[in-house]
Amino acid sequence: MTKIRKVVLAYSGGLDTSVILMWLQENYGCEVVTFTADIGQGEELAPARAKARKLGVKQIYIDDLKEQFVRDFVFPMFRANALYEGEYLLGTSIARPLIAKRLIEIAGKTGAQAISHGATGKGNDQVRFELGAYALKPDVKIIAPWREWDLTSRDKLLAYAKKRGIPVEMKRGKKSPYSMDANLLHISYEGGILEDPWREPEQSMWRWTVAPEKAPNKARYIELTYRKGDVVAVNGRTVSAATALGMLNKLGGANGIGRADIVENRYVGMKSRGAYETPGGTIMLKAHRAIESITMDREVAHLKDELMPRYASLIYNGYWWSPERLMMQEMIDASQKTVNGVVRLKLYKGGVSVVGRKSDSDSLFDPRIATFEEDKGAYNQKDAEGFIKLNALRMRIAARRRKHR
Numbered sequence: 001m002t003k004i005r006k007v008v009l010a011y012s013g014g015l016d017t018s019v020i021l022m023w024l025q026e027n028y029g030c031e032v033v034t035f036t037a038d039i040g041q042g043e044e045l046a047p048a049r050a051k052a053r054k055l056g057v058k059q060i061y062i063d064d065l066k067e068q069f070v071r072d073f074v075f076p077m078f079r080a081n082a083l084y085e086g087e088y089l090l091g092t093s094i095a096r097p098l099i100a101k102r103l104i105e106i107a108g109k110t111g112a113q114a115i116s117h118g119a120t121g122k123g124n125d126q127v128r129f130e131l132g133a134y135a136l137k138p139d140v141k142i143i144a145p146w147r148e149w150d151l152t153s154r155d156k157l158l159a160y161a162k163k164r165g166i167p168v169e170m171k172r173g174k175k176s177p178y179s180m181d182a183n184l185l186h187i188s189y190e191g192g193i194l195e196d197p198w199r200e201p202e203q204s205m206w207r208w209t210v211a212p213e214k215a216p217n218k219a220r221y222i223e224l225t226y227r228k229g230d231v232v233a234v235n236g237r238t239v240s241a242a243t244a245l246g247m248l249n250k251l252g253g254a255n256g257i258g259r260a261d262i263v264e265n266r267y268v269g270m271k272s273r274g275a276y277e278t279p280g281g282t283i284m285l286k287a288h289r290a291i292e293s294i295t296m297d298r299e300v301a302h303l304k305d306e307l308m309p310r311y312a313s314l315i316y317n318g319y320w321w322s323p324e325r326l327m328m329q330e331m332i333d334a335s336q337k338t339v340n341g342v343v344r345l346k347l348y349k350g351g352v353s354v355v356g357r358k359s360d361s362d363s364l365f366d367p368r369i370a371t372f373e374e375d376k377g378a379y380n381q382k383d384a385e386g387f388i389k390l391n392a393l394r395m396r397i398a399a400r401r402r403k404h405r
Contacts, residue, residue: 008032092181101321184242223345
């Protein structure tokens with residue numbers, strides 16, 4: 001086996017990955033390169049750089065990937081209207097292929113033989129990181145310390161850190177009892193009282209959204225402009241992908257939009273209860289379906305809806321770079337060529353309502369045909385009789401057969 005001389009570590013600067021950094025140096029005798037992705041988690045990343053330097057790291061990568069994250073991962077996913085198990089907007093799942101991609105890129109740039117991550121052996125993230133890495137670099141060596149070491153509790157991690165002089169920042173005040181993951185699309189919560197699926201989440205847990213009952217008593221109206229299935233303007237202002245999602249997060253959060261409490265089926269086999277805040281994503285899903293409703297052919301729309309659960313499962317399970325997801329994406333993107341126009345929405349106390357949609361160039365809605373008033377020959381209602389009888393033929397034949405039994 002090739003000796004591991006250098007490894008790229010997905011590094012947050014927290015307790016787990018700081019211990020992993022030292023553990024890799026001790027157990028593999030290798031140089032560690034750290035990579036920290038800024039995908040909109042809202043945390044100051046300078047301390048991660050300082051801590052890595054203190055632990056002897058010479059090559060430190062802290063990359064602002066917010067725009068790439070939304071433009072190349074979140075928006076393509078939303079073109080498919082993806083929901084996992086009918087509820088989850090895939091906020092954690094969609095970030096992992098980007099991190100895997102950058103880990104592989106940095107490994108190539110620095111000459112590293114391996115990559116490493118801090119995902120546990122119980123979760124989905126280990127699968128997502130590693131499937132993505134293998135798809136992009138088949139011969140990459142992956143080190144997953146949680147599947148190798150015996151540091152299986154927080155107390156053991158703290159003892160390891162203390163013995164080796166690894167600085168651990170103890171936050172003042174009450175520590176959150178939840179395991180949280182945040183990026184520009186969402187923030188997730190697991191653990192603590194959420195491990196009892198009967199317990200209601202504490203109101204103090206939520207970070208991005210006000211409680212719907214405490215949201216403003218006056219509705220907020222917004223307009224989203226779409227081009228080829230992507231949001232390109234908010235309230236008439238042209239904005240980048242990341243800026244659009246950030247604006248919608250603030251608007252949605254202020255109006256109590258985007259909370260979800262879900263028990264989901266993990267790929268590794270267990271059920272897991274999680275709570276999520278996805279205010280901007282909730283608004284985008286509603287708006288995207290609205291603009292598709294007037295610009296997309298019926299059978300194309302129905303086919304997309306049939307494929308969506310499979311597409312969502314591929315992302316949830318870590319198959320973003322798989323040939324089947326790439327093939328489906330080409331079809332989905334082709335369907336979006338005419339998805340252009342404007343959607344008007346009303347935000348009110350946790351709800352998102354579509355109150356208007358228009359497309360000057362690609363609308364398939366013809367008021368001359370749809371009207372309940374006189375259509376002046378645009379639609380011959382007598383044609384419906386033969387249409388109905390032809391579609392009823394098989395049922396009439398079956399009914400006659402039953403009658404003569």
